[in-house]
Amino acid sequence: MNFLLHAFWAPLTETYFQKALIGGCAVALVSGAVGSLVVLRRMAFLGDALSHAMIAGVAGGYLAMKLLFGVEAYAPAMLLGSLIAAIITVALIGVVSKVSRVKEDTVIGIMYTGVFALGVVVVSIFRQYIHIDLMHFIMGDILGVADTDLWASAIVSASVLTILVLFFRHFQLASFDPIMAASTGLPVLVLDYALTGCVSMVVVSAVSMVGVILVVGLLITPAATAYLLSDRLDKMMALASLFGVTSVIGGLYLCVWLDSAGGGAVMLFCTLQFLAVLAVAPRYGLLARWRRLRNMIPQQVVEDVLITVLRQQKETPLKVLQQFVQVPQPGTLWKAVKQMESEGLIEALPQGYRLTGVGEKQAANVLRAHRLWESYLASIGTPEDAVHPTAHRLEHIHGAGIVDYLDQKLGQPEVDPHGQKIPRRGNGARKKPAGNEPEEQ
Amino acid sequence: MNNGKGTPAIEVRHLTVSYGARPALLDVSVRIEKDQLVGVIGPNGSGKSTLIKAILGFEKPDVGEILIGGEDVQKAKGKVAYVPQRGAVDWDFPITVREVALMGRYQHVPWYRSPSAADREAALEALSMVRMSDFAERQIGQLSGGQQQRVFLARALAQGSDILLLDEPFAGVDAATERAILDVLERAKAAGKTLVVVHHDLATAAEYFDNLVLLKQRLYAFGPPAAVLQEELLSQVYEGRLRVFTDLMAKEGGR
Numbered sequence: 043m044n045f046l047l048h049a050f051w052a053p054l055t056e057t058y059f060q061k062a063l064i065g066g067c068a069v070a071l072v073s074g075a076v077g078s079l080v081v082l083r084r085m086a087f088l089g090d091a092l093s094h095a096m097i098a099g100v101a102g103g104y105l106a107m108k109l110l111f112g113v114e115a116y117a118p119a120m121l122l123g124s125l126i127a128a129i130i131t132v133a134l135i136g137v138v139s140k141v142s143r144v145k146e147d148t149v150i151g152i153m154y155t156g157v158f159a160l161g162v163v164v165v166s167i168f169r170q171y172i173h174i175d176l177m178h179f180i181m182g183d184i185l186g187v188a189d190t191d192l193w194a195s196a197i198v199s200a201s202v203l204t205i206l207v208l209f210f211r212h213f214q215l216a217s218f219d220p221i222m223a224a225s226t227g228l229p230v231l232v233l234d235y236a237l238t239g240c241v242s243m244v245v246v247s248a249v250s251m252v253g254v255i256l257v258v259g260l261l262i263t264p265a266a267t268a269y270l271l272s273d274r275l276d277k278m279m280a281l282a283s284l285f286g287v288t289s290v291i292g293g294l295y296l297c298v299w300l301d302s303a304g305g306g307a308v309m310l311f312c313t314l315q316f317l318a319v320l321a322v323a324p325r326y327g328l329l330a331r332w333r334r335l336r337n338m339i340p341q342q343v344v345e346d347v348l349i350t351v352l353r354q355q356k357e358t359p360l361k362v363l364q365q366f367v368q369v370p371q372p373g374t375l376w377k378a379v380k381q382m383e384s385e386g387l388i389e390a391l392p393q394g395y396r397l398t399g400v401g402e403k404q405a406a407n408v409l410r411a412h413r414l415w416e417s418y419l420a421s422i423g424t425p426e427d428a429v430h431p432t433a434h435r436l437e438h439i440h441g442a443g444i445v446d447y448l449d450q451k452l453g454q455p456e457v458d459p460h461g462q463k464i465p466r467r468g469n470g471a472r473k474k475p476a477g478n479e480p481e482e483q
Numbered sequence: 484m485n486n487g488k489g490t491p492a493i494e495v496r497h498l499t500v501s502y503g504a505r506p507a508l509l510d511v512s513v514r515i516e517k518d519q520l521v522g523v524i525g526p527n528g529s530g531k532s533t534l535i536k537a538i539l540g541f542e543k544p545d546v547g548e549i550l551i552g553g554e555d556v557q558k559a560k561g562k563v564a565y566v567p568q569r570g571a572v573d574w575d576f577p578i579t580v581r582e583v584a585l586m587g588r589y590q591h592v593p594w595y596r597s598p599s600a601a602d603r604e605a606a607l608e609a610l611s612m613v614r615m616s617d618f619a620e621r622q623i624g625q626l627s628g629g630q631q632q633r634v635f636l637a638r639a640l641a642q643g644s645d646i647l648l649l650d651e652p653f654a655g656v657d658a659a660t661e662r663a664i665l666d667v668l669e670r671a672k673a674a675g676k677t678l679v680v681v682h683h684d685l686a687t688a689a690e691y692f693d694n695l696v697l698l699k700q701r702l703y704a705f706g707p708p709a710a711v712l713q714e715e716l717l718s719q720v721y722e723g724r725l726r727v728f729t730d731l732m733a734k735e736g737g738r
């Protein structure tokens with residue numbers, strides 16, 4: 043108990059930890075919200091491009107202030123430089139992908155590595171004048187957050203959140219249906235630029251904490267995690283912010299306990315969180331998907347049950363069904379029978395199962411499909427011993443018009459190759475009833 | 484027909500729109516009266532979507548003008564409600580049926596305010612008009628094709644515009660669903676809406692629409708289906724693919 047208290051409380055008393063917590067949470071809060079839009083608009087690569095472009099901006103801002111005013115490492119200038127570099131990169135990407143045949147993803151890759159390389163070269167050429175630690179830049183240093191960085195992230199966080207809240211509807215509409223948005227006179231282009239601006243500000247303020255490489259993760263991973271859990275944009279944004287904050291808190295503790303790199307620990311926690319949600323999310327998770335697939339009863343099994351009961355021409359016990367119906371898994375037959383009972387295709391009697399009126403019609407349709415397929419197979423010269431098994435597989439293909447086509451083509455035969463009567467077309471086919479669409483549940 | 488009665492809902496005058504040297508539309512003039520269900524037909528690349536974009540005010544015409552209710556299209560933003568093609572929508576977007584319908588009201592809500600109770604009411608009303616109120620809380624990806632189409636129709640109705648523009652609403656839905664959508668279109672028409680529908684299927688065009696616009700770069704015909712669906716006209720517009728349509732015309736005649 044004492045140990046636990048120590049593990050959680052002790053770091054909180056340290057100033058560096060408090061600063062990291064405050065700064066990290068401020069950035070995570072807003073990057074989750076804005077990241078939701080980035081994820082939905084498929085702009086994830088853009089976040090990466092922006093962060094890489096930054097180094098050129100930082101170097102430019104540093105250099106300009108030093109040469110013009112002799113001021114060392116003036117933070118606002120470096121921030122402004124980053125923003126300018128980010129905007130230039132985005133503009134370059136837009137122009138080049140529009141006027142050349144090179145596609146946008148490639149252009150993004152070219153531009154951001156190019157601008158990043160420019161920054162690296164500039165920093166190393168002017169290493170006597172400007173003192174930028176490239177490693178710090180690339181990896182970030184959430185445990186060494188300076189007060190100016192704290193202020194910067196607080197201001198960015200507050201202003202971007204304000205913009206997102208005020209213009210939530212506009213961003214929602216422009217992201218979901220830009221054509222409709224434009225048709226109602228919404229300035230879609232301005233909104234696009236505003237969003238890009240917001241993303242740039244968030245990226246710039248996050249780089250000092252988690253570094254160039256990991257910043258895109260902080261932008262999109264919490265948002266993607268929330269995406270798996272939400273059916274509304276406002277909810278997704280709120281959840282994404284929450285997941286961002288939990289990643290920062292969890293990551294920071296992880297980093298203190300394991301004595302690891304701060305940015306790495308935060309993103310690791312964030313990714314694990316995503317994987318956990320991916321596994322267990324109630325609707326869009328893997329577990330839910332697996333369970334849905336497992337509970338789905340193949341149409342083929344249903345039809346095989348129908349036709350088996352029809353052929354028996356009396357109440358059929360489950361044992362007989364097991365003999366004739368092939369199932370993918372042991373439990374499926376039982377589930378299929380239960381479902382068919384509730385759908386009113388068969389009814390259970392003490393001696394076994396019996397077809398209802400509807401079930402009988404459907405069974406007749408499957409039988410008709412089977413016997414017509416047999417006739418067809420015989421007519422194209424299929425060996426006699428292969429006719430029945432092949433038709434047994436093909437009988438499940440009886441969608442719109444297929445069986446009627448066979449019927450027409452074969453000249454509406456009365457009997458199949460084995461001399462058995464082909465049932466006439468009934469109207470109990472498992473088709474959607476007219477005017478009434480299939481509903482889930 | 485109500486020729487010359489009042490201002491037309493949409494009036495296109497000598498519209499030419501070009502991309503580079505090739506005009507997408509050449510000298511197209513159409514006068515669509517109010518309370519009509521109008522189909523726009525023509526082969527792929529015939530300028531149907533350019534016409535739609537022009538009516539929405541997205542295209543800058545080289546020559547000509549478009550009047551919406553007697554007003555220039557650029558000043559009539561929001562007066563034409565647009566229903567996108569099903570393929571153009573991200574069905575995984577986290578948004579519910581209710582929210583999509585409410586989007587129709589956004590243009591009437593100032594940016595500093597939230598949608599009012601009246602706006603929410605109007606959105607619900609539009610949903611009930613397309614019989615989708617029971618699905619209000621569903622995410623849009625969980626609906627069937629026809630239901631999805633109806634939700635967007637509800638959004639267009641909630642916009643309160645008198646003119647609805649639909650881009651291939653019948654694409655990729657089964658026959659029963661097609662009827663259900665048509666039913667909603669008919670009711671919107673009865674409620675005083677003018678509907679312009681881009682349509683692909685010549686076989687059903689005659690049955691569905693009051694008037695047809697036959698387009699291939701220029702306007703080949705505009706009028707009641709019987710006048711537009713002439714073999715001679717269609718053979719000009721559809722060129723090599725005529726054989727299919729002659730069969731079809733024979734069937735039409737037999738009905």
